[in-house]
Amino acid sequence: MGNTHRLYTTALVGFGPANLGLLLSAYRKNKLSEIAKNGIAIFEKSPRLGAGKLGYYQITANSLSSVFLECIDDPRFYELTSDFIGGDALTFLRDYPDTAPQLSLVADLLERLAEKIISRLAEKYQITLYREAEVTQIKRSGKSFSISFNHNGNIATAESEFVFTNCGGYQTAEQSLLNDIAPVAVTSDEFLSIDKDDASALLHRHKIQRVAIIGGSHSAISSVIRLSEIADNASVAITIYCRSLPRLYFETAAAAQDEGYAFDPVADVCPLSGRINRFAGLRYDSHQAALSIFRTGSVSPQSPAVNFIVSDNPFITASNSSNQELCILATGYRSASPFTGLSGKDTDGRVRDIAGNPVPGLYSFGLGAGLSPSEKAGGEPSFKGRLDGVWLYINDVGDVIIDAYTEDQHIPENIATGR
Ligand SMILES: Cc1cc2nc3c(=O)[nH]c(=O)nc-3n(C[C@H](O)[C@H](O)[C@H](O)COP(=O)(O)OP(=O)(O)OC[C@H]3O[C@@H](n4cnc5c(N)ncnc54)[C@H](O)[C@@H]3O)c2cc1C
The missing domain is CATH 3.40.50 (Rossmann fold)
Structure with missing residues (x-):
């Protein structure tokens, strides 16, 4: 019989870039004292926090160094990152802000950032870190969720009111x-x-x-x-x-025309930024x-x-x-999150039950899940895919998820529990 841990307010299952971004978004939107009310439990299968899959890819990023640096230099995170020591990765990114860095460097930076942020937040909030803990099952259990996991060779269970599960994705075909x-x-x-x-x-x-x-x-x-x-x-x-x-991305229509690149002047242009194929390119x-x-x-x-x-x-x-x-x-990714009796998610980041109804309190939005862009996020109308990326988790996607969480906090108990 495994150990049962106490009831947390929030569980972060998988601590790669998506849940690191979520934590930063919660901080940015001033929601941490609610999210951490009775504690946050973090479950991460690997010894590395924050880096996720990016640490494995031996290719360059599809964003510039300056985009990743925003996570550190954003004044809204100053209290968390003011004395951040970013090592060689940060030095490289600062020296070459206008190049696309190797993803292994980005992963090193995110790992250091994750360690820093968790230790800084732990000074103020109750954060329990289960490192090298693999979650095997997440299921609804009365008012909360029951999370089964393997840690140090033991099988244990924790309860949490809210669960943000981002365990990456996998590609598959028959x-x-x-x-x-x-x-x-x-x-x-x-x-x-x-x-x-x-x-x-x-x-x-x-x-x-x-x-x-x-x-x-x-x-x-x-x-x-x-x-x-x-x-x-x-x-x-x-x-x-x-x-x-x-499709190819261009900063402006003129830049695309200069390269002789054909695009649809409405469907391929982001109405907010004027960029061509902003999301798909x-x-x-x-x-x-x-x-x-x-x-x-x-x-x-x-x-x-x-x-x-x-x-x-x-x-x-x-x-x-x-x-x-x-x-x-080289096809898309399916979610690797260990839900039970649930069927994926929709554009608000809430996981759906097998009847397709949103499950309040359970969210998934990282690799293999992703969100469709909202009007607020903009992007080209022709884009039909899902948003995925470090910057998005800390900005637009983070906003959508924290808004869904805020709404769910106020759902009457009988609806939240499906009774
Ligand atoms: C080839 C490629 C290139 C990309 N390049 C970029 C880029 O340049 N810039 C960018 O912003 N985005 C890029 N992306 C998107 C990128 O995948 C995401 O930004 C990011 O890796 C997704 O983070 P995630 O946390 O959802 O998933 P992951 O990165 O996969 O992290 C999931 C985490 O969950 C943990 N985990 C898994 N299963 C369990 C479990 N059962 N229990 C506990 N923990 C678990 C894993 O150990 C891992 O730490 C790229 C994606 C691909 C496929």
């Missing part, structure tokens, strides 16, 4: 579909997490000459960049099977790579030829092409 495309299949998550030597060894071990990439996302183009670093056009050819061509390294592929058919003159095939069902189209030795699955 194995038989992948087998039809190529004998070797990896997810882009796996491919972008191995270093160049291991990626190169993978190509040589399986004598890979033709690569099929499924999906036209940022991960797909990052995979092309990685392949272009380790193979040339004499040895490898790449086909990207996608539903639509990747590729930025920085992946932008340059995609632009080069559109113009010349490869990332650089020596690198593998890249061909796009657009169709309604990229899996079927890819499986009809023969002779591909490697398939890289």
